[in-house]
Amino acid sequence: MAPEKPTKSKTAKSAPKTVSDFTILPLTLPILSGLPESCRASKHYLYVKPHAPSIPTATDERSLFIANVPIDATESNLRALFTDQLGGSKVERVEFDAPIPAQPMHKRWKTDKPGKQDGEQRGKKRKRNEEALVAEGVVEDQDSALPSTWPGELHRSGSGAVVIFVDKRSARGAYKEIYRAVKDNKTTHWKPGDAVLGIERYRTHTTLTYPTPTSLQSSLNAYLTQFNTLESLRNKHRKHARSVPDEDGFVTVTRGGRAGPARIEDAEKKKEELDARKKKNAVKDDFYRFQNREKRKEAELGLRRRFEEDRRRVEKMREGRGRLRPES
Template identity: 35%
Template sequence: MALIPKAFGDYAVFPCQLPQPQSIAHLPVATHYLYVRRNEPKIASTDDERSLFIANVPADSTEDHFRALFASLVGPGRFESVSFGSERRRQRNSVADNGTGSDNESESDFEDLDTVLPRQAASLAELKSRKRKWEGADKIDHGESRRNAINALRQQSQLPDSWPQALHHSGSTAVALFADSKSVDVVLKSVSKLHKASPQQYPTWPTLPTSTLGAPWFAGHNRMAYPNREELRESVDAFFALFNQQESEAAQLAHRMRNVPDEDGFITVTRGTTGGAGRGMAARQQEAALARAKQLAKQERQQQDMTNFYRFQLRERKKDEQLELQRKFQEDRKRVEAMREKRSNFKPEA
């Protein structure tokens, strides 16, 4: 049996045995390797001393799994909670979207328009940059009750889950939080002692009744893939209500910012709606035709530039022109001879 290294870089290797199903009881027990080290994030926090960074967590990992695992290793009462990498990314994105102040919160409402793909979301980046320098104009009210209503619509617009349990991708990470920094030292010492024991003495990855993979997991997916029609209708209605509300706010912001000068003091002239839909349709058709003509002219220019780019291309072009002239000369000569022969055979009537 190959020796397992105690450490891999800054990480300590933590071997644990996976549960053996009855269908493959005759095969050797599989060993899974976790990689643990003290948590040292780029942005320090007060809980770093009592947290442990874990890499290569199993796909079906939950907080109950790690609680039972560390309880079997160092005893109960030392483990508090665990946060997975995907959950931390969602929290960071949520904090970045919501912001901390009132200005950030108001801007985040317009940033969320990208999630529902409104018609005017493409121009909001420019409008937001001008909005920061906008002084003396009325702002759209973003009260606490309105933000709560938007959050409620967001939650209601989410479609029901179609999988009984969310799985982590391969090589996922987690941060385990313990009672104190001494508990982290005890865990690392216990992990180093595992390499002196036999593989049969490795801790076993806990088996929980809530964690069902294989055929029951897919059966649950097939059952949850067809949600209740009433719940689905409410979710779709909430989505379109949020869509219409945020698109209306985007149009209001675009209208307010129409005559606001930019940082250089210029005002961007925009096409108004005066004149009816026919005028706007004709203008769009003219713009499309003009863009098409520019594209064709550009392609023709590029083709001409690449025609005589090399010397051999120039020689071949001249040679082709000479051959074409010779061919036309031969055709003209045959035509003249035919006309002469026809003229010589002409006999006027007496």
């Protein structure tokens, strides 16, 4: 029996350094407990390029776009990454995609802006009330929100971020350091953030799923207090909307009984203003060229018609003068 030929060991292919406009920066992830030996030297790849959005902004020249950020990435993590390992560039701020879970959206109450005749203190107070006023519910804060059941926020896999530096020079220097680190195969370590990962995250989640009755009661009391305050403000706005017509002269139909009849004078005044605005913005008779041509033709025909009538009238007068009348 012929001896078997030794099989060649397959060597792992090296990861690409660039793809499209992105420079691929490999990160060495920290070791987590519970992972097998084959996963101890795990890599995470960042895709970095100069930020060039479809709608330009004032900070594009000093920004870098990063795709596939780690799920536990925070502003402090990325700031430390550029400061300690990528040339020491100063980061102004970092803008991430929506975290998990996403922030709730609230429908704002449509109100008039405070006029200039109000005092500065009154304007500031009204502005604060309008920012806090929503159409329904409460904008929960740290006191009124229910206790979180997850230790820290995470990002979706493959999400992106925009790193904005203090100036254009820092952004260019950071991108050059990334390119140099990729070219020289420099090892870049990723420092974990405050978010708990691995099996400890789920252990903490199990513990946080059952909060104490004291913390729940405190959150409920704070929520109901804020809800009652905002509900009284919303009732005032509804009462105002029922008694004052809007800019088109209509009175808003809102929930609840009417506190008083709307002022007819204000409604009629708004209606007159609306009619005047419509009349002003309406299409006039001489707006188009063909309308001007037709007007000139009608004026010319009118002149000719009056000229013919005058000519016939003059001829009749001449004929009447030339006749001899017999003496009676």
